[in-house]
Structures are given as C-alpha cells and as structure tokens.
Amino acid sequence: MSRAQTSELVKRAYAAGDADAAVALLDQSIALGHRRIALIRYLQAQYLEAALDARHHEYVRGIAARMSPDTLARVVGEARVRRGRQSADEHDECPG
Numbered sequence: 001m002s003r004a005q006t007s008e009l010v011k012r013a014y015a016a017g018d019a020d021a022a023v024a025l026l027d028q029s030i031a032l033g034h035r036r037i038a039l040i041r042y043l044q045a046q047y048l049e050a051a052l053d054a055r056h057h058e059y060v061r062g063i064a065a066r067m068s069p070d071t072l073a074r075v076v077g078e079a080r081v082r083r084g085r086q087s088a089d090e091h092d093e094c095p096g
Contacts, residue, residue: 009025009028013025013045013048017048019049020050023050023052023056025045026038030056038060038063039060039063039064039079040075040078040082042056042060044082
C-alpha cells in the first residue's frame with residue numbers, strides 16, 4: 001500500500017470515523033509486523049465498533065502481553081489523544 005493510500009485511510013478512519021478504513025489500517029499494520037501502531041489502530045477500530053475477528057484480537061493481545069504496564073498505558077493514552085483530535089475536528093465542523 002502506498003503512503004498516499006495509507007494517508008487516505010488515516011483520514012477516513014480518524015476524521016470521518018470510517019470503521020472499514022480503521023480495519024484496513026489494522027490489517028496493514030499486522031501484515032507489516034507493527035506493534036505500537038497496530039495497537040493504536042486496533043483501539044480506533046474498537047472505538048468505531050468495527051467488525052474485528054479473532055486474528056485481530058489475538059495479534060493485539062500478543063503485543064500487549066509483551067509490553068510493560070507503563071508502555072501499554074502510554075500507547076493507550078496516545079490512542080485516546082488521536083481519538084480526541086478526531087472529536088475536536090468533528091466539533092469544529094459543527095455549525096453554531
């Protein structure tokens with residue numbers, strides 16, 4: 001997948017709240033062996049109530065099991081910040 005395609009999926013997953021794009025990003029991360037970013041993308045997909053299957057859960061469970069509690073907390077915090085940016089962007093677009 002090209003950087004342009006990835007960038008478009010990121011916009012769709014975060015700015016537009018597209019669950020399918022979030023799963024596509026997670027699938028890409030799994031294929032590339034990402035750890036931290038895969039966990040962030042998994043959390044975004046969960047937040048968007050995406051259809052995740054067992055392989056998604058197993059991959060991220062394995063990643064989380066190898067992280068220290070502090071590292072895991074930092075990654076979860078980063079996912080919340082990214083989701084917060086999404087919420088802020090949505091708020092900025094609301095009329096009124």
